[in-house]
Amino acid sequence: MSRDQQILMQMLEESGALRRGHFLLSSGLHSSAYVQCALLLEDPVRARKVGQDLAELLRQFHPDSVLSPALGGVIIGHEVAAGLGVPFRFTERKGEEMGLRRGFNLRQGERVVIVEDVVTTGRSTLETASLATARGARVVAIGAIIDRTAGRDPFDVPFRALLELDLPSYGPADCPACRSGALPAEKPGSRPEAVAKPAAAEEERQSERVEPPADRAG
Numbered sequence: 354m355s356r357d358q359q360i361l362m363q364m365l366e367e368s369g370a371l372r373r374g375h376f377l378l379s380s381g382l383h384s385s386a387y388v389q390c391a392l393l394l395e396d397p398v399r400a401r402k403v404g405q406d407l408a409e410l411l412r413q414f415h416p417d418s419v420l421s422p423a424l425g426g427v428i429i430g431h432e433v434a435a436g437l438g439v440p441f442r443f444t445e446r447k448g449e450e451m452g453l454r455r456g457f458n459l460r461q462g463e464r465v466v467i468v469e470d471v472v473t474t475g476r477s478t479l480e481t482a483s484l485a486t487a488r489g490a491r492v493v494a495i496g497a498i499i500d501r502t503a504g505r506d507p508f509d510v511p512f513r514a515l516l517e518l519d520l521p522s523y524g525p526a527d528c529p530a531c532r533s534g535a536l537p538a539e540k541p542g543s544r545p546e547a548v549a550k551p552a553a554a555e556e557e558r559q560s561e562r563v564e565p566p567a568d569r570a571g
């Protein structure tokens with residue numbers, strides 16, 4: 354781990370952004386650890402520093418703009434755009450569909466980097482990238498504060514993250530915490546009633562599609 358990565362790790366712990374427990378991630382996976390980047394970015398000075406560091410990793414791709422999925426990517430995307438001196442836009446989900454609203458537009462051939470807080474499965478990142486491509490832009494790279502893909506890089510363009518965190522995550526049926534009958538998985542950063550069912554109940558609903566969360570978390 355480099356000095357910069359050690360500093361980031363320390364900031365994650367000091368800010369309470371790195372939590373241990375039993376969590377349901379927005380990807381539908383369960384994990385014993387969760388990263389709430391909103392707490393890392395709560396301090397604007399820290400947010401600026403992290404954004405500038407990520408901007409330096411992405412500068413080599415010469416982006417014309419930064420695009421991030423709301424809500425998770427908004428603060429860091431904006432800070433990265435500030436660091437690069439380019440415009441920032443965000444996509445948002447309405448029901449199932451990810452869209453570009455509020456009058457935001459992308460130019461034909463515009464070089465776009467997609468910036469996220471945490472990438473786990475890459476689902477919302479990929480949806481954001483598809484949206485940009487469908488509108489004629491060119492996605493030149495993906496950036497994130499934290500890479501939780503554990504080496505399963507889901508992208509076909511360069512992916513740069515400030516820190517790789519290999520925090521194990523599991524399908525609900527394989528989750529050790531569920532199997533041990535521990536507390537139900539907590540869905541962090543969402544409404545209090547949104548608590549995951551333990552695996553036993555989950556198995557009956559295996560064929561059902563995992564409901565996408567209202568906001569990005571993990």
Ligand SMILES: [Zn+2]
Nearest residue numbers: 383528531538
């Ligand atoms: Zn579990």
